Amino acid sequence: MAQRWRSWSWLSKQVLEIVLKGVSYSYPDSGASPVYALSSLTLEVKAGDFLCILGPNGSGKSTLGRLFNALLLPTEGSVQVDGMDTRNAAFLWKIRTRVGMVFQNPDNQIVGTIVEEDIAFGLENLGIPPNEIRARVDWAMEKVGISNYAKHPPNLLSGGQKQRVAIAGVLAMKPSYIVLDEPTSLLDPKGREEALRTIQELHKEGITLILITHRMEEAMSASRLLVLEKGKLAFLGTPAQLVEELPAGGCQAAGGWNDELRRHAHLDLPPAIRLAQLLREGGIPLPPFLPRPEDLVRTLCALKRSA
Amino acid sequence: MRIEAERLTYIYGPGLPWEKRALDDLSLRIEEGEFVGLVGETGSGKSTLVQLLNGILRPTSGRVLLDGVDLTDRRKPVWKARLQVGLVFQFPESQLFAETVAEDIAFGPRNLGLDRQEVSKRVEESLLKVGLEPALFRQRSPFTLSGGEKRLVAIAGILAMCPRVLIVDEVTAGLDPRGKRDILTRIKLLHRNERTTVIMVSHDMDEIASLVERVVVLKGGRICRQGQTTEVFSDEESLAGCGIRLPTIPQILSSLGRAGWRLPVSIFDVQEAARLIAQECHRGAV
Numbered sequence: 001m002a003q004r005w006r007s008w009s010w011l012s013k014q015v016l017e018i019v020l021k022g023v024s025y026s027y028p029d030s031g032a033s034p035v036y037a038l039s040s041l042t043l044e045v046k047a048g049d050f051l052c053i054l055g056p057n058g059s060g061k062s063t064l065g066r067l068f069n070a071l072l073l074p075t076e077g078s079v080q081v082d083g084m085d086t087r088n089a090a091f092l093w094k095i096r097t098r099v100g101m102v103f104q105n106p107d108n109q110i111v112g113t114i115v116e117e118d119i120a121f122g123l124e125n126l127g128i129p130p131n132e133i134r135a136r137v138d139w140a141m142e143k144v145g146i147s148n149y150a151k152h153p154p155n156l157l158s159g160g161q162k163q164r165v166a167i168a169g170v171l172a173m174k175p176s177y178i179v180l181d182e183p184t185s186l187l188d189p190k191g192r193e194e195a196l197r198t199i200q201e202l203h204k205e206g207i208t209l210i211l212i213t214h215r216m217e218e219a220m221s222a223s224r225l226l227v228l229e230k231g232k233l234a235f236l237g238t239p240a241q242l243v244e245e246l247p248a249g250g251c252q253a254a255g256g257w258n259d260e261l262r263r264h265a266h267l268d269l270p271p272a273i274r275l276a277q278l279l280r281e282g283g284i285p286l287p288p289f290l291p292r293p294e295d296l297v298r299t300l301c302a303l304k305r306s307a
Numbered sequence: 308m309r310i311e312a313e314r315l316t317y318i319y320g321p322g323l324p325w326e327k328r329a330l331d332d333l334s335l336r337i338e339e340g341e342f343v344g345l346v347g348e349t350g351s352g353k354s355t356l357v358q359l360l361n362g363i364l365r366p367t368s369g370r371v372l373l374d375g376v377d378l379t380d381r382r383k384p385v386w387k388a389r390l391q392v393g394l395v396f397q398f399p400e401s402q403l404f405a406e407t408v409a410e411d412i413a414f415g416p417r418n419l420g421l422d423r424q425e426v427s428k429r430v431e432e433s434l435l436k437v438g439l440e441p442a443l444f445r446q447r448s449p450f451t452l453s454g455g456e457k458r459l460v461a462i463a464g465i466l467a468m469c470p471r472v473l474i475v476d477e478v479t480a481g482l483d484p485r486g487k488r489d490i491l492t493r494i495k496l497l498h499r500n501e502r503t504t505v506i507m508v509s510h511d512m513d514e515i516a517s518l519v520e521r522v523v524v525l526k527g528g529r530i531c532r533q534g535q536t537t538e539v540f541s542d543e544e545s546l547a548g549c550g551i552r553l554p555t556i557p558q559i560l561s562s563l564g565r566a567g568w569r570l571p572v573s574i575f576d577v578q579e580a581a582r583l584i585a586q587e588c589h590r591g592a593v
Contacts, residue, residue, distance in 0.1 A: 056483040057454035104481075158349060185481045188349040188510045189552065214483050268484040271513060271555040271577055278581035284588050293555060297562040304568070304588065 016047035016176050016208060018068060018099070022077035025063055025231075037063040038231040040077070045177070045210060050203045052222035052239075053212045054267065060231040061212045065181045068210060069099035082176070097126070100170030104182040106154075106162035109169070115157075116141065116150040119169045126173075140172040143205075144198045160191025164198055171202070178202065179210045184218065196221075217270045220291040227267065240289035243273055272296050308374050308391055308471040308504055310337040310360055315369035317355050317528075329355040331528040332369070337506065339471075342498050344515040344536070345508045347525035348550035353508045356525070357474045360506070362389040373472075390419070393470030397477045399461035403449040408434075408460050411449055415468045433463035436501075437493050455486025459493070466497075472504040473497065479514065491518065512554040516540055516575040524549045541573035556580045563587075 020043040026034035038060045045051055045068075053061050066072040067079050070086035081099055084091035103109055112118025116137050123133045141147045144164040149157060154165055163183055170178055180199065184192040200221060203209050211222060219225055220239045227235035227242070235242060246269055269277070272293040280286045285303070290296045317330040330352045337343055347353050358364040359371055362378045362385065371378040376388040396402070405411035409430050416426045434441045437459040444452075449460055458478070465473070475494065479487040495518060498505045509515050515522060515536070522539040524532040524546070531549035532539055539546070543553050543561045553561060554575060560583075561572045568587050574580045 056485060182481070190348065190550075214481070216484075268488075272559060274577050275556065275559065275581055275584075278578060279585060279588075282581060282585045284585060293559050294562075297559055297566070300563060300568075300584065300588075301566045304566075307588075 016082060017080075018045040018082075018177065019080045020044075020067070020074075020077065021080075023067060023074045023079060024076040025060075025067065025072060026075050034075075036075075036231050038067070038228075041231075041233055042077075043226070043233075043236075045208060047176070047208055048206060050209045050211070050221070050223040051226060052219040052224070053210065053226050053228065054214070054216070054219055055228035055234070059228040061228055062181055063231075064228065065101070065179045065210065065212050068177065068179050069101055070095050071101070097173050098175055099177045099179060100173055100175035102163070102166050102170055102178060102180045102183050104185055106159070106166040109166050110154045110162060112154065114151050114153055115146060115165050118154055118165060119172050122169060122173050136172045136174075137168075140168040143171060143201070144168045145194075158191055159187045160194035163187060163191065163195045167195070167198055167202075171207075175207070177208045177210065179212070181212045182214065183211075185214065216268060216273075220270065220273070239291060242267075243269065243277075243289055309339050309372075310335075310392075310472060310504070311370075311372040312336075312356070312360065313370045313372065315356070315359060315371070316367045317352075317359060317364060318367045319355075321367065329528050330359070330366075333525075333529055334369075335523065335530065335533075337504060340498075340502045340504055341521060342505045342519045343507070344519035344522045345506055345525065346510070346512070346515060346522060346551055347531070351525040351550070352528040353525055354476060355528075357394060357476060357506065357508060360472075361392040361394040361474065363394070390468055391470050392472045392474065393465040393468055395462055395465050395473070395475045395478060397480060399465075400449075400454070400457035402464075403457060403461055406448060407446050408439075408449055408452075409445040411460060412464045412467050415464055419468070429467045429469070430463075433466040436466050436497060437463045438489060439463070453486070455482050455489055458482065458486070458490060462490070462493070470503070472506065474506045474508070476508040477510065478507070479509070479511070487514075494518075512540070512552060513556075513575075516554040516557070524551055526550055536575075537573040540575070541571070543572070560584075 020041055023038060023041045024036055025038040026036045053064060055061050063072060067074060070092055073087050079086045081095045084095055086095055110118050111121055119137045119140055120133050123136060141150055144167050146161060146164050146168060149161060154162055184195050187195060196218060199209065211218065213219060222239060225235065225237060225239055225242050226233065246267060276286055276290050276296050286299055290299060312333060312335040315330050315333045319327045319329055345353050355364065359366055365379055373388045373391065376385060378385050378388060403411050405414060412430045412433055413426050416429045431441045434444060439456065439459055449457060452460065478490055494505060497503045507519060519536055522533065522536050523530060524539065526549045532545060540553055540557050546553060552558065556575055556577060557572045560570045560574060560580060564570055564572060570583055570587060574583065
């Protein structure tokens with residue numbers, strides 16, 4: 001039994017896909033003329049995807065995140081998780097175990113008095129046998145690198161450690177998808193790095209990720225980006241495509257169809273990407289997309305050596 | 308207003324098993340009109356220090372002087388001096404409570420016992436200082452505003468007290484790029500136009516590098532390094548010893564430097580960095 005949960009076997013057995021069809025959402029009591037937090041959004045999130053959702057405050061990112069696991073139900077249209085419609089209450093628990101959620105503030109989702117107890121909380125509620133809970137909790141703690149803190153009270157951990165406890169709690173439920181809503185915005189640089197590394201590891205292992213963030217640096221490692229603006233889809237494509245369409249000056253510069261997207265979605269390219277763009281404009285033969293600062297340094301050095 | 312911290316020590320829970328020395332014999336002097344960045348790892352004592360500078364906390368030992376007035380003097384009423392140091396906490400929008408923006412901003416000045424006219428004048432002025440048009444925002448409920456606007460209103464509430472020193476703690480955390488830019492622009496203008504002394508606590512070195520004149524780096528409750536921004540951000544190794552990374556552009560320049568490129572490190576402007584790198588490239592005939 002213990003051995004079984006040490007693998008990622010549950011992932012390969014399912015047909016994995018979240019499908020949103022014409023989804024609109026308006027918060028209840030928004031008055032006579034409803035204000036739509038999201039309007040007519042159609043989207044597929046396939047197995048193995050790493051989708052990053054960007055957009056200004058109030059553009060509908062968190063609303064979208066909550067639609068993925070039936071925390072919110074669409075006002076119009078449908079959301080299907082592995083073929084299960086989120087409006088069908090019979091599927092609710094199945095959907096919630098398949099789509100895990102990690103929120104901005106780990107303090108809001110940590111309930112246990114010690115780390116391992118907290119991670120076991122969800123499993124206990126599912127009525128899973130104790131020895132299997134033990135195995136899964138140990139496995140989840142190992143995966144996010146917090147095994148050494150198993151007996152620690154979570155309130156004495158750092159922000160990055162706490163966020164990893166929250167991720168482990170979700171991971172122990174064996175989800176196919178994890179939705180992370182600004183998981184790093186309250187963390188210091190070290191904590192942010194820890195949490196990001198853990199997130200990227202999970203993606204490599206085959207978990208489908210949906211990451212909501214304001215930080216373009218984080219978005220650059222995603223496989224696809226979705227930019228929301230006033231509840232509408234403003235951009236869907238790879239990070240490389242987005243970078244190509246944003247000039248080095250960021251959103252203050254003008255030009256092209258994407259001008260509107262830039263002006264309203266307020267995206268700023270990370271400094272390293274802007275530097276690469278300026279160098280390219282100045283005639284240095286750099287490839288069109290270098291996601292991380294390290295990539296830029298490596299490419300520049302290779303260019304110099306070959307000169 | 309000049310701020311002097313003299314040999315400040317602050318101990319949380321003295322005598323308890325979890326006793327923690329948050330500040331350890333720290334001395335610091337900030338002159339009128341300076342723009343200082345306060346950086347350091349989590350737990351290095353930044354938040355404790357700013358709370359001592361504003362008199363919310365009393366030091367275990369040492370003194371805080373505001374233009375020579377000793378904040379720690381228990382014999383004198385020092386609240387007037389304290390009011391001149393405006394502290395914007397992390398996530399200050401959580402302190403908004405009133406039904407309208409104007410009411411919320413008026414709360415502080417009204418408690419000072421100012422008359423009606425003066426209060427409403429201060430409300431108008433503070434809204435303008437944070438770049439929110441009074442006619443559009445005065446009567447709105449703070450809870451209908453965007454995240455960035457809420458934070459600006461919270462800052463306006465502090466500015467309505469007419470502080471001569473403004474301390475902001477992680478003021479852009481959790482905001483979108485536009486909200487960030489708005490707030491930083493407003494703070495820059497306050498510093499330039501009103502000669503307000505500004506102390507900015509942040510984890511974002513790119514933000515610090517683009518704004519402040521002097522950087523103070525804390526580690527373990529002590530000053531680990533301090534100096535002009537360009538000077539502090541030119542030495543990757545000593546900064547790493549304080550648990551701090553270089554801003555992105557200097558980091559790239561420093562990595563290139565280690566690979567044999569002849570480049571200065573403390574350049575924060577992307578265009579300037581691009582120009583220098585291109586120059587080096589052409590020299591090497593890339």
